[in-house]
Amino acid sequence: MTGQGHALDWRGNVSSEFTYFPKSSVGTNNWKFNSSIAAEVELTHDLTDAIRLTMHPFIRWDQQDDERSRVGVRELLLSTSGDTWEFNAGLGTVFWGVTESRNPVDIINQTDSIEDIAGDEKLGQLMLNLKWFSDYGDFEAFLLPQHHKRTFSGADGRPFAGITVNPDLTSYESNQGSTHTDIALRWAHSFDAWDVGLHYFDGTSRDPILIPQVIATTAELAPRYPLIKQLGLDAQGLYGDLAIKTELIHQTGNEITSHVEAVTGLEYTLVGFLSPLQENDKLPQDWCTPDTRNILKMLACNDRLDLGIVLEYLWDERGQQSAHPFQNDLLAGLRFAFNDAASSDALMGIVQDLDGGATTLSLETSTRIYESYRLKLLGRQFLNTKEDSSFSTIKNESFLQLELSYFF
Numbered sequence: 001m002t003g004q005g006h007a008l009d010w011r012g013n014v015s016s017e018f019t020y021f022p023k024s025s026v027g028t029n030n031w032k033f034n035s036s037i038a039a040e041v042e043l044t045h046d047l048t049d050a051i052r053l054t055m056h057p058f059i060r061w062d063q064q065d066d067e068r069s070r071v072g073v074r075e076l077l078l079s080t081s082g083d084t085w086e087f088n089a090g091l092g093t094v095f096w097g098v099t100e101s102r103n104p105v106d107i108i109n110q111t112d113s114i115e116d117i118a119g120d121e122k123l124g125q126l127m128l129n130l131k132w133f134s135d136y137g138d139f140e141a142f143l144l145p146q147h148h149k150r151t152f153s154g155a156d157g158r159p160f161a162g163i164t165v166n167p168d169l170t171s172y173e174s175n176q177g178s179t180h181t182d183i184a185l186r187w188a189h190s191f192d193a194w195d196v197g198l199h200y201f202d203g204t205s206r207d208p209i210l211i212p213q214v215i216a217t218t219a220e221l222a223p224r225y226p227l228i229k230q231l232g233l234d235a236q237g238l239y240g241d242l243a244i245k246t247e248l249i250h251q252t253g254n255e256i257t258s259h260v261e262a263v264t265g266l267e268y269t270l271v272g273f274l275s276p277l278q279e280n281d282k283l284p285q286d287w288c289t290p291d292t293r294n295i296l297k298m299l300a301c302n303d304r305l306d307l308g309i310v311l312e313y314l315w316d317e318r319g320q321q322s323a324h325p326f327q328n329d330l331l332a333g334l335r336f337a338f339n340d341a342a343s344s345d346a347l348m349g350i351v352q353d354l355d356g357g358a359t360t361l362s363l364e365t366s367t368r369i370y371e372s373y374r375l376k377l378l379g380r381q382f383l384n385t386k387e388d389s390s391f392s393t394i395k396n397e398s399f400l401q402l403e404l405s406y407f408f
Contacts (some may be wrong), residue, residue, distance in 0.1 A: 005302070007045075007046070008043060009044045009407060010042065011041070011042055011407070011408065012039065012041035012042060012407070013040060013405045013406060013407045013408065014037075014038070014039055014405070015037070015038050015039070015403055015404065015405035015406070016035070016036070016315075016403070017035065017036040017037070017357070017402070017403045018033075018034070018035050018036075018401070018402045018403075019033070019034045019036075019158075019399055019400070019401040020399060020400050021033075021034075021158055021396075021397065021398070021399045022398060022400075023237065023396040023397075023398065024396060025158055025396055025397070026052075026160065026162055026393070026395075026396055027161045030157070031064055031156075034062070034063050034064045034065075034208055035063045036060060036062045036063060036068065037060070038058065038059065038060040039058065039059050039060075039286055040057065040074075041055075041060035041280065042054070042055070042075075043056075045393055046080070046275050050080050050326070051078060051080050052079045052080070053077070053078055053079075054074060054075050054077045055073070055076050056073065056075035056076075056093075056124075056382060057072070057073045058071075058072055058073070059071045059072075060115075062391075064156050064157065064158070064200060065114070065153055065154050065156050065158075066154050066156065067114055067151070067152070067157060068114045068115075068153070068154070068157060069104035070235075072123075073124055074091070074093055074122070074123070074124045075090075075091055075092055075093055075124055076091040077089070078090050080160070084132060084133050084134065084245050085131060085132050085133070086130075086133075087128075087129070087130050087131075088128075088129040088131075089127070089128050089129070090127070091124040091125065091126055091127075091169060093108075093109050093125065094108040094109060094125070094127075094129070094142075095109075096108070096197065096232075097247060098195075098234050098235070098236040098246075098298050099236060099245045099246070099247050099263040099264075099312055100312060100333065100349075101265075101312050101314055101329075101349075101351065102119075102263050102314055102324075103261060103263075104199070104232070104247050104261045104262075104263060105199065105232040105233070105234045105247045105248075105338065107174070107199070107232070108125055108184060108388050109123060109124070109125045109148075110122065110125065110149070110150055110257075111123075111150055111151075112151050113150060113152060113153075114153050114157065117159060117380065118239070123143060123148045123151070124233075125146075125148065126144065126146040126189060127143065127144050127145075127407070128142070128143040128145075129141070129142050129318065135366075136189070136408065137187050137188055137189030138188045138189070139185075139186070139187055139357075140184075140185065140186040140187075140188075141183075141184070141185055141186070142183065142186075143181060143182075144181065144183070144184065144203060145179065145212075146178060147172075147177075147179075147180060147181075147182070147203075147204045148178075148227065149167055149170055149178070149223065150207075150223065150263065152164075152165040153224075154376075158397060158399070159399065160394075161393045161394055161397075161398060162393035162394075163219055163220065163221055163340075163393070164220050165210060165220070165223060166220040166221065166222060166313035167223065169213060169215075169220065169221075169222035170222070170224070171222065171223075171225075172224070172225050173204075173224070173225065173226045173227045173255050174227055178204075180203060180204050181203070182202065182203020183201070183203060183205055184199060184201045184202075185202065186198065186199040186200075193238050193239055194237045195235065195236050195237075196233070196234070197233070197234045197235070198232070198233055199230075199231070199232045200229075200230070201229070201230040201232075202229050202230075203224050203227065203228070204225050204226075204227060204228075205225055205228045205251075207324070208223035208224060208225050208323075208335045209224045209226060209255070209256070209323065210222070210223060211223075211224055218365030224255075226253050226254070226256050227254065227255070227328065228251050228252065228253040228256060229251070229252050230249055230251045231249065231250045232247070232248065232249040232250075233246070233249075234247045234248075239378060240379050241269045241270070241271060242266060242267075242268050242269075243267045243268075244265075245263075245266065245267070245312075246262070246263070247262065247267075248260070248261070248262045249261050249262075257318055257321065259316065260316075260320045261315065262313075262315045262316070263312055263313070263314050263315075264310055264312065264313075265310065265312030265331070266310075266312075267309065267310045267311075268308070268309045269306055269307070269308045269309075270308075270309070271306050272303050272305065272306065273307045274301075274302060274305050275303040275305070275395075276301065297305040297391070302338060302339075304337065304338070304340070305338055305339065306336070306337040307334060307335070307336060308334070308335035308337070308402075309335075310331065310332065310335060310349070311330075311331065311333075312330070312331040313329075313330055314329040315327065315328060316328070319355070320389070320390070323348050325353070325391060326351070326353075327355070327390075328354045329351055329352060329353050329354060330352045330354060331349060331351050331352075331353070332349065332350050332352075333347060334347070334348045334349075335347045341366045341368075343367070343369040344365075344366070344367040344368070345365065345366060345367075346363075346364070347365070348362070348363055348364075349361070349362045349363075350362075353388055353390065353391070355385055356387060356389060356390055356391065357384050357388055358382065358383070358384050358385045358388035358390065358391035359383040359384050360378055360381070360391075361379075361380070361381040363379040364376070364377070364378050365377050372405065372406055373405065373406055374404075374406065375402075375403070375404055375405065376405070377401070377402055377403075378401040378402075378403070379395075379398075379399070379401070380393055380398055380399055381398045382397060
């Protein structure tokens with residue numbers, strides 16, 4: 001950090017989102033089309049030569065779901081650092097994890113589930129965070145004095161799981177409620193081809209237990225947050241174009257079943273995997289022309305196109321009693337990196353439930369338009385859900401979503 005002028009740096013984006021559900025919901029919210037507008041700004045300002053302020057406010061308006069229309073702050077953080085240490089205080093976001101499908105080790109921040117069905121978006125967490133960097137690894141300690149409730153879609157929101165979660169019925173195992181102070185410790189180090197992290201967490205779970213209740217003849221789910229202790233491991237090994245990844249946690253608590261969760265798998269990247277086509281003597285020399293408008297030719301003539309093959313296994317010792325539906329599932333996916341001027345990418349995946357038989361198809365693709373716009377397409381298709389209790393309530397919730405963002 002430099003003290004000259006202490007300039008304010010900022011960047012942000014404004015996005016418009018359009019979602020289409022082909023089928024009507026099983027609930028009363030039978031709309032099929034939805035639109036939403038959002039904006040967020042990330043600001044950084046060097047208050048002094050040694051102290052930096054980071055702010056990340058956001059706002060969203062949603063046409064159908066009142067719970068999704070809101071104003072909030074993901075980060076409001078003061079940071080300072082020395083040669084071997086860093087200290088952060090305020091509202092911050094921290095990500096732990098290496099796998100593609102799910103990150104059980106990612107325990108610091110609460111999931112913002114109404115913002116992103118995949119659970120990748122997080123709510124800001126009030127924290128005191130100290131980092132120490134050494135030849136023996138990087139050490140982190142966290143004090144987390146305030147718990148955030150998980151966000152859930154309202155009565156008019158989709159995807160709809162067949163019954164509404166009422167946040168007003170939230171309860172905690174701790175008699176301190178949401179003000180219970182959690183602690184977390186983490187150590188991370190690199191060993192040749194491997195990056196390894198170990199952590200310990202003691203506090204209020206980020207995953208609520210959803211308890212059915214009947215309020216004035218209406219069935220609802222009441223979130224309850226138990227106290228837990230969690231030990232976890234994340235590791236990633238890089239061997240040329242092959243990446244081996246694993247995440248493992250063990251949780252205990254008075255109100256939960258002691259259990260182990262794991263996600264493990266690999267990703268193999270085929271770099272420029274279509275380049276042999278251009279070296280094929282049987283094809284005409286002018287087959288690859290720079291100005292072609294044939295999409296198949298554009299793909300085949302891109303010698304920079306990389307293909308990643310992703311395989312992961314998701315397991316939860318609790319089986320059907322798990323707090324999430326991925327207790328014995330297999331993910332297979334293809335990741336395309338076009339390495340073009342528009343930074344285009346695509347990820348296609350299939351998650352197969354090995355117990356109930358449900359299949360989830362997913363598509364995520366994006367490309368930049370001009371210098372400041374990005375177009376993103378997201379799709380989910382839920383199949384074979386009839387005999388699968390974990391997915392039967394969302395059998396009609398397949399959707400297609402288009403998002404256009406302007407970055408400034």
